[in-house]
Amino acid sequence: MKPATIxxxxxxxxxxxxxxSRVLNxxxxxxxxxxxxxxxxxxxxxxxxHSGARSLSTSKxxxxxxxxxxxxxxxxxxxxxxxxxxxxxxxxHLIVSSSHDDADEASAALRSMRGRVDGLIVLSPHxxxxxxxxxxxxxxxVLLMNGGAATDGRPSIVVDNHGGAVAAVEHLIASGRxxxxxIAGPAGxxxxxxRLAGYLEAMAAAGLSTMVVDGxxxxxxxxxxxxxxxxxxxxxxxxxxxxxxxxVGALLAFQDAGLRVPEDVAMVGFDDxxxxxxxxxxxxxxxxxxxxxxxxxxxxxxxxIGPAADTDTACEVVHPELVVRGSSIAFPPTTGAAGxxxxxxxxxxxxxxxx
Amino acid sequence: MKPATIxxxxxxxxxxxxxxSRVLNxxxxxxxxxxxxxxxxxxxxxxxxHSGARSLSTSKxxxxxxxxxxxxxxxxxxxxxxxxxxxxxxxxHLIVSSSHDDADEASAALRSMRGRVDGLIVLSPHxxxxxxxxxxxxxxxVLLMNGGAATDGRPSIVVDNHGGAVAAVEHLIASGRxxxxxIAGPAGxxxxxxRLAGYLEAMAAAGLSTMVVDGxxxxxxxxxxxxxxxxxxxxxxxxxxxxxxxxVGALLAFQDAGLRVPEDVAMVGFDDxxxxxxxxxxxxxxxxxxxxxxxxxxxxxxxxIGPAADTDTACEVVHPELVVRGSSIAFPPTTGAAGxxxxxxxxxxxxxxxx
DNA sequence: CTGAAAGCGCTTACAG
DNA sequence: CTGAAAGCGCTTACAG
Numbered sequence: 001m002k003p004a005t006i007x008x009x010x011x012x013x014x015x016x017x018x019x020x021s022r023v024l025n026x027x028x029x030x031x032x033x034x035x036x037x038x039x040x041x042x043x044x045x046x047x048x049x050h051s052g053a054r055s056l057s058t059s060k061x062x063x064x065x066x067x068x069x070x071x072x073x074x075x076x077x078x079x080x081x082x083x084x085x086x087x088x089x090x091x092x093h094l095i096v097s098s099s100h101d102d103a104d105e106a107s108a109a110l111r112s113m114r115g116r117v118d119g120l121i122v123l124s125p126h127x128x129x130x131x132x133x134x135x136x137x138x139x140x141x142v143l144l145m146n147g148g149a150a151t152d153g154r155p156s157i158v159v160d161n162h163g164g165a166v167a168a169v170e171h172l173i174a175s176g177r178x179x180x181x182x183i184a185g186p187a188g189x190x191x192x193x194x195r196l197a198g199y200l201e202a203m204a205a206a207g208l209s210t211m212v213v214d215g216x217x218x219x220x221x222x223x224x225x226x227x228x229x230x231x232x233x234x235x236x237x238x239x240x241x242x243x244x245x246x247x248v249g250a251l252l253a254f255q256d257a258g259l260r261v262p263e264d265v266a267m268v269g270f271d272d273x274x275x276x277x278x279x280x281x282x283x284x285x286x287x288x289x290x291x292x293x294x295x296x297x298x299x300x301x302x303x304x305i306g307p308a309a310d311t312d313t314a315c316e317v318v319h320p321e322l323v324v325r326g327s328s329i330a331f332p333p334t335t336g337a338a339g340x341x342x343x344x345x346x347x348x349x350x351x352x353x354x355x
Numbered sequence: 356m357k358p359a360t361i362x363x364x365x366x367x368x369x370x371x372x373x374x375x376s377r378v379l380n381x382x383x384x385x386x387x388x389x390x391x392x393x394x395x396x397x398x399x400x401x402x403x404x405h406s407g408a409r410s411l412s413t414s415k416x417x418x419x420x421x422x423x424x425x426x427x428x429x430x431x432x433x434x435x436x437x438x439x440x441x442x443x444x445x446x447x448h449l450i451v452s453s454s455h456d457d458a459d460e461a462s463a464a465l466r467s468m469r470g471r472v473d474g475l476i477v478l479s480p481h482x483x484x485x486x487x488x489x490x491x492x493x494x495x496x497v498l499l500m501n502g503g504a505a506t507d508g509r510p511s512i513v514v515d516n517h518g519g520a521v522a523a524v525e526h527l528i529a530s531g532r533x534x535x536x537x538i539a540g541p542a543g544x545x546x547x548x549x550r551l552a553g554y555l556e557a558m559a560a561a562g563l564s565t566m567v568v569d570g571x572x573x574x575x576x577x578x579x580x581x582x583x584x585x586x587x588x589x590x591x592x593x594x595x596x597x598x599x600x601x602x603v604g605a606l607l608a609f610q611d612a613g614l615r616v617p618e619d620v621a622m623v624g625f626d627d628x629x630x631x632x633x634x635x636x637x638x639x640x641x642x643x644x645x646x647x648x649x650x651x652x653x654x655x656x657x658x659x660i661g662p663a664a665d666t667d668t669a670c671e672v673v674h675p676e677l678v679v680r681g682s683s684i685a686f687p688p689t690t691g692a693a694g695x696x697x698x699x700x701x702x703x704x705x706x707x708x709x710x
Numbered sequence: 711c712t713g714a715a716a717g718c719g720c721t722t723a724c725a726g
Numbered sequence: 727c728t729g730a731a732a733g734c735g736c737t738t739a740c741a742g
Contacts, residue, residue, distance in 0.1 A: 003470070003494055005735055016713045021737055028738090029711055046493055051471040052416065053735035055407030056718045063450070063471075071439060077432035084426060084453050088464075093450050093471065095418070098439050109443075115358075116406040116418075116448065138401055139358055219633060252635065275630065278574060280607065360719055371729045376721055383722090384727055408719035411734045 004045035013041035024049065063093040064301055065113040065120045067106055071098040072218070073245055074273040075290060082294025083121070090302050092118075102126070114140055119301045121145060125190045141304040143297055147191035155304055157297055157316045161191050161270075164286040164320040165198025168240045168268045171284070171322055173206050175330035177238035177266055181211040183225040183250055185242040192217070195242045195270060211236055215246045222249025230257040237265055238328070244269035244276045244285055251279060251327065266328040270320070281326030288320050359400035368396035379404065418448040419656055420468040420475045422461055426453040427573070428600055429628040430645060437649025438476070445657050447473075457481070469495055474656045476500060480544045496659040498652055502546035508668045510659055512652055516546050516625075519641040519675040520553025523595045523623045526639070526677055528561050530685035532593035532621055536566040538580040538605060540597040547572070550597045550625060566591055570601045577604025585612040592620055593683070599624035599631045599640055606634060606682065621683040625675070636681030643675050 010017040015034055022028040023038040030038075041047070055061045066083060068076055080096060087094045095117060097109040106124045113120060120140055125147040144156035172180050182199040185192025196212065203210045213228050215221040222241055226249060229236055239254075241247035247269030254265055261267050261281055269276055272287035296316075304312055365372040370389055377383040378393040385393075396402070410416045421438060423431055435451060442449045450472060452464040461479045468475060475495055480502040499511035527535050537554040540547025551567070558565045568583050570576040577596055581604060584591055594609075596602035602624030609620055616622050616636055624631055627642035659667055 006737095007735080017736080018713055018715095018738080019711090022712090025737080031711065034711080048466070048469040048493070050411065050735050052407040052410030053718090054737075056405065056411055056720085056735080057737040059718075061407065071432055071436040074429065074432070077426055077429070077435075080432075080435075080451070081426040081453065084451065088452065088454070093468070094452070095448050095450050096435070096439065097443065097449070098436065099443070111403070113448070114403040138403070219629075248633070252633070255635070274574075278603070278607065279634075280610070361721095362719080372720080373722080373729060373731095374727090377728090380721080386727065389727080405719050407736095408734090409721075411719080411736085412721040414734080 003050075004047045006047070006049065008045055009038065009041045009047050012045060013037040061116060061118050062091060063095055063117045064298065064305075065095045065097065065110075065117040067109050067113070067120065067122045067124065068096065068098040069106070069123060069125060074275060075243075075245075075271055078273065078290035079123075079294040082291030082296075083298040085291075086295040086298035086302075090299070092298070092302060094298075114138060119143070119305045121297050121301055123147075125192075126188060141301065143301040143304060145297060147189075147194070153313045155300065155312045155314060157293065157300070157318060159191065159288060160317050160319045161194035162198040162201075164270060164322075165195040165240070165242075166202040167320075167322045168270070168286060169199055169202035169206075171324065172238045172240065172266055172268060172328065173202075173208070175266065175328060178208060179211065179234060179236045180208065180238040180240060181213065181229055181236035183213055183215045183222055183229075183239060183241040183246050185246075186216045187214070189217070192242050199240060215242065217243050217245055219245045219249040222246025223253045224249075226250030226253025227257070230254060230259065235265075238268070239265060240268045242270055244271045244273045244283060247283055247285070247327075248275060248279055251283065262327055262329050268328050272320075272323060277325065279327075281329075284325045284328035285323055286320035287323045288318060293318055359402045361402070361404065363400055364393065364396045364402050367400060368392040416471060416473050417446060418450055418472045419653065419660075420450045420452065420465075420472040422464050422468070422475065422477045422479065423451065423453040424461070424478060424480060429630060430598075430600075430626055433628065433645035434478075434649040437646030437651075438653040440646075441650040441653035441657075445654070447653075447657060449653075469493060474498070474660045476652050476656055478502075480546045496656065498656040498659060500652060502544075502549070510655065510667045510669060512648065512655070512671045512673060514546065514643060515672050515674045516549035517553040517556075519625060519677075520550040520595070520597075521557040522675075522677045523625070523641060524554055524557035524561075526679065527593045527595065527621055527623060527683065528557075528563070530621065530683060533563060534566065534589060534591045535563065535593040535595060536568065536584055536591035538568055538570045538577055538584075538594060538596040538601050540601075541571045542569070544572070547597050554595060570597065572598050572600055574600045574604040577601025578608045579604075581605030581608025582612070585609060585614065590620075593623070594620060595623045597625055599626045599628045599638060602638055602640070602682075603630060603634055606638065616682055617684050623683050627675075627678060632680065634682075636684075639680045639683035640678055641675035642678045643673060648673060 006017045006020050010020045015038060019030060019034055020038050022030050023035050070076060084094055095113060103126050120142045122142055123145045144154055147158055147161065169180060180203065182196060184196045200210055213225040215225045222245060229239065230253060239250055241250055247267055251261055251267050254261055259265055267283060269283050269285040272285045276283040276285045361372045361375050365375045370393060374385060374389055375393050377385050378390050425431060439449055450468060458481050475497045477497055478500045499509055502513055502516065524535060535558065537551060539551045555565055568580045570580045577600060584594065585608060594605055596605055602622055606616055606622050609616055614620055622638060624638050624640040627640045631638040631640045
């Protein structure tokens with residue numbers, strides 16, 4: 001038994017398929033009586049419109065695609081969560097495709113989604129990804145979240161990675177640190193590069209010499225980087241990691257080596273993933289409202305799909321906010337307050353986060 | 356300028372639409388010369404087949420839906436990651452819909468996906484969800500992952516929550532604990548209930564009295580529960596939390612209260628999310644290969660979509676494995692090894708996890 | 711307010 | 727090996 005079609009419903013309700021369509025779409029005038037009969041037939045037949053047929057007639061899919069480089073860690077799940085909420089509210093379905101480390105895989109995913117979605121959100125923090133995405137998408141609207149690539153004239157949302165990094169370094173300097181190391185993100189990643197550039201600039205501006213070790217945005221790489229820093233003769237008294245994941249890894253490496261945070265070394269991350277407020281000491285970081293950014297991205301894409309398509313060519317910049325927590329409290333304390341640094345207790349609050 | 360259709364391609368290649376279709380689908384015989392001409396035209400026109408039209412002709416969407424109760428925390432992102440990998444390998448798209456706390460929202464999501472997907476994976480750990488899902492899905496194959504509900508004759512994957520809980524309690528008893536508390540998951544959640552039941556049974560079997568506080572599977576709720584336990588006159592010497600999130604929250608609550616883990620209190624979670632191996636002390640837990648389970652679920656659903664549909668009525672049971680880490684090392688140590696409990700260092704390894 | 715009919719873009723027997 | 731044509735299930739002017 002095949003699923004019921006609009007014709008079956010029409011027949012059972014003794015009306016034309018046009019009327020069934022009108023009732024179901026709330027478009028066009030219908031008598032209340034007709035309405036009721038149609039609805040009853042729909043119910044009886046368990047009728048669900050064929051989305052493909054509908055999309056063929058309307059040239060709309062009511063679906064948007066999200067192309068992600070990865071799906072590890074809390075950053076992306078938070079982002080998807082925000083998008084999902086907005087998508088549901090706007091009547092869109094969310095098609096996700098992740099694990100596209102390189103531009104090739106990302107473009108394959110993009111191709112496979114074309115024609116299946118009304119719009120795309122592309123997170124691809126690699127050089128050239130922006131052009132690629134816009135090229136491949138054809139007429140499909142694309143919202144770029146490619147972290148710093150030139151997005152000239154294309155709708156996009158980028159984080160002010162450079163400014164955030166500068167703020168991190170300045171905060172560390174202000175709290176009395178001098179030997180500030182940076183754990184960098186993966187080479188070729190534009191977000192990582194912008195954060196590195198911000199670090200280098202702020203250090204140069206302060207006349208401090210730099211110390212950079214490489215990482216890959218994972219906790220494990222942060223831990224390794226931390227171990228390398230611990231072993232150095234000129235051990236840093238502060239570490240700014242290019243994301244929270246690595247900062248947490250480095251935090252553990254230092255603590256495992258018997259060093260105290262923030263007494264011996266201060267630690268600052270980037271992103272403010274839920275975990276950041278949870279580790280001890282809680283991690284100072286550059287806060288991005290990740291889920292909010294996801295929601296915003298989806299809402300903007302949907303606007304892009306509509307008639308306003310061509311008017312939106314803006315590159316929206318999200319400015320991360322420095323959130324100072326226990327991991328970078330000034331040491332020696334600049335305030336008269338004693339004991340802050342020696343206490344192992346941080347604010348026990350989880351800030352209401354619901355991870 | 357509208358996107359090119361198969362007709363445009365046919366015209367440009369000077370063949371019929373049927374031939375274009377054959378080339379594109381690799382079905383039916385075509386001359387190499389025809390093939391080349393068609394491919395060239397496709398390339399020149401940037402042609403992408405309309406998925407709706409194709410789905411209308413073939414009655415296939417090449418998409419599967421995933422209905423989740425939530426998208427917080429690492430459990431679900433790991434699960435989706437596993438599904439995504441499998442989906443891509445099998446040529447399917449993944450439509451996700453989350454935040455369906457109650458059965459109503461889940462069924463709304465399910466309705467909206469019908470006709471848009473070839474199959475559904477439903478995670479809905481609520482009573483009645485199984486029947487609901489199967490009822491609403493109509494002819495769409497459904498793979499249930501509803502954690503313990505009766506799944507009689509319906510394809511499903513469930514975790515052995517009861518067995519895992521028993522193993523957790525027995526481990527704690529074996530390592531010398533007596534006053535073992537349980538932090539329960541949300542009421543009405545079948546996974547949570549099965550874990551609670553396992554705890555109660557194992558405690559009864561050992562002749563120990565029980566101590567249960569409520570939680571909601573979030574870190575924050577685990578922390579609150581931990582604070583409540585710390586404050587009790589009959590403070591427990593061990594805590595088994597219904598998931599890792601809550602165990603981590605409780606761990607922090609105990610540590611913030613100045614208690615030592617595992618010396619003063621042992622801690623055991625459930626799931627083995629990446630974070631479990633990362634907190635200090637590392638968390639003993641019941642390990643589920645989350646991404647692997649996701650991959651498996653998707654592969655099985657795709658098999659369900661095929662001709663083998665009706666032969667699969669199995670309820671596959673996943674048995675979690677007890678992984679003993681620092682948070683529940685026997686104390687006082689049963690081995691002669693000294694210092695284990697007093698050392699703050701846990702295994703520094705991140706176990707290669709890439710969060 | 712309602713219905714007959716064209717058309718959306720594809721696939722697939724069926725002839726040739 | 728190739729093409730003409732029917733058909734998939736919907737929506738939407740267009741008449742009435």
